[in-house]
Amino acid sequence: HACGHDGHTAMLMGVATLLACHRKQIPGTVKFIFQPAEEGGHGADRMVEAGVLENPRPEAIMAAHMTFWEAGTVAVHSGYAYLAADTFHIRVHGSGGHGCKPHECRDTLLAACKIVTDLQMVVARKVNPQDTATVSVGRIASGTKENIIPDYAELSGTVRTMEPEARERVIEGIHEICRGVCAGMGVTYELDYEKSCDPV
Numbered sequence: 705h706a707c708g709h710d711g712h713t714a715m716l717m718g719v720a721t722l723l724a725c726h727r728k729q730i731p732g733t734v735k736f737i738f739q740p741a742e743e744g745g746h747g748a749d750r751m752v753e754a755g756v757l758e759n760p761r762p763e764a765i766m767a768a769h770m771t772f773w774e775a776g777t778v779a780v781h782s783g784y785a786y787l788a789a790d791t792f793h794i795r796v797h798g799s800g801g802h803g804c805k806p807h808e809c810r811d812t813l814l815a816a817c818k819i820v821t822d823l824q825m826v827v828a829r830k831v832n833p834q835d836t837a838t839v840s841v842g843r844i845a846s847g848t849k850e851n852i853i854p855d856y857a858e859l860s861g862t863v864r865t866m867e868p869e870a871r872e873r874v875i876e877g878i879h880e881i882c883r884g885v886c887a888g889m890g891v892t893y894e895l896d897y898e899k900s901c902d903p904v
Contacts, residue, residue, distance in 0.1 A: 709770075711770045712768065712769065712770060713738060715768060715770075716736055716738060716768070719736070720736045733760055735760070735762055737751065737756055739751060746900075746901065767904070769785075769786060784866050784903045784904065785904055786903060786904040787836060787838075787864035787865055787866050787903055788863075788864065788865050788866070788871055788899070788900075788901060788902050788903045789862065789863075789864055789900050789901050790862065790863040790864075790865075790871070790897065790898060790899050790900050791860070791861075791862055791863075791897075791898045791900055792860065792861055792862075792863060792878060792895060792896065792897045792898070793858065793859075793860045793895075793896040794816070794819065794858065794859050794860070794878075794882060794893055794894070794895050794896075795856060795857070795858050795893065795894045796812040796815050796816050796819070796856060796857045796858075796859075796886065796891050796892070796893050797812065797855070797856050797891060797892045797893070797894070798810030798811060798812040798815065798855060798856070798889075798890070798891035798892075799855060800812070800852060800853045800854045800855040801852075801853050802851065802852065802853070803850070803851040803852060803853055804851070806853060809853040810889070810890045810891045811853050811889065811891070812846060812853075812854055812855065812856050812857040812891055813846045813847060813853065813854055813857045814889065815857065815885055815886060815889045815891045815893075816844055816846060816857035816858075816859050817844075818885045818889070819859065819881055819882055819885050819893075820841045820844060820859060822881045822884075822885060823839050823841060823861075823878065823881055824839070825877075825881070826839050826874055826877035826878060826881065827839055827874070829877075830873045830874065830876065830877035831865075831870045831873055831874060831877075832869075832870065835865070835866060835867050835869070835870040836864075836865065836866040836867070836870070837863070837864065837865045837866070837870045837871075837874055838862075838863070838864045838865075839861065839862075839863050839874060839878070840861050840862050840863075841859050841860070841861035842860060842861050842862065843858075843859060843860040843861070844857065844858070844859040844860075845857070845858045845859075846858065863875075863878075865903070866903055867903075871899075875897055878895065878897070879895060882895060
C-alpha cells in the first residue's frame, strides 16, 4: 500500500514489545489497537462498533501514520493532521465509430481526456488558496482498438481535502467540469463520488 500500512503494524508491534519489557514501570493499562481497512473500509468505525474502546475504556488515545517524510522523522501535529480521502468514478457515454470518420461519432475518449485536464482547474479556481485540496486522476480506460472511437470512457481518481467547505466545492467543481465538457462535445456522463473518510 502506498503509505505503508504494513509499517503501521510493525511499528505498533514494536511499541507493544518495548512496553511489555517495562510493564512493571507503567501504572495502569495500555491498549493496542491494530486497525484494519483504514480508509475506504472505515476500519475505525467498525472497531468502535465491535467494542474495542470498552473494557477498559481508554482515557487517552494516540495514533500514528506513516507519510512521505525522510526516514527517522517523527512529527506531532495539533488539529487536523490527515486529509479527507474521497474517490470518484466518471463514465462518459457517447457513440463510437471508425477513427477515419470522427465527424460521425460522439468521442468519449476525447471528452474524458479534456475532463482530466480541466479537473486541474477545480482546486485552482474553486477552493480558497488557504485551504488544502488535491484532485488527482489515477486511472483512465477506454477503447479496444487503435482505429475505433469508443462508445464510453471511464476515469477514476482521488480527492483530498481538509475543510468541509473545500470538499463540497470540489464536488461541485467536478460536476461543473463534467457538465461543461460533455455539453460541448455532445456526450453525457455519470459521476459516482464516494466520501470515503473524513479528516483526522
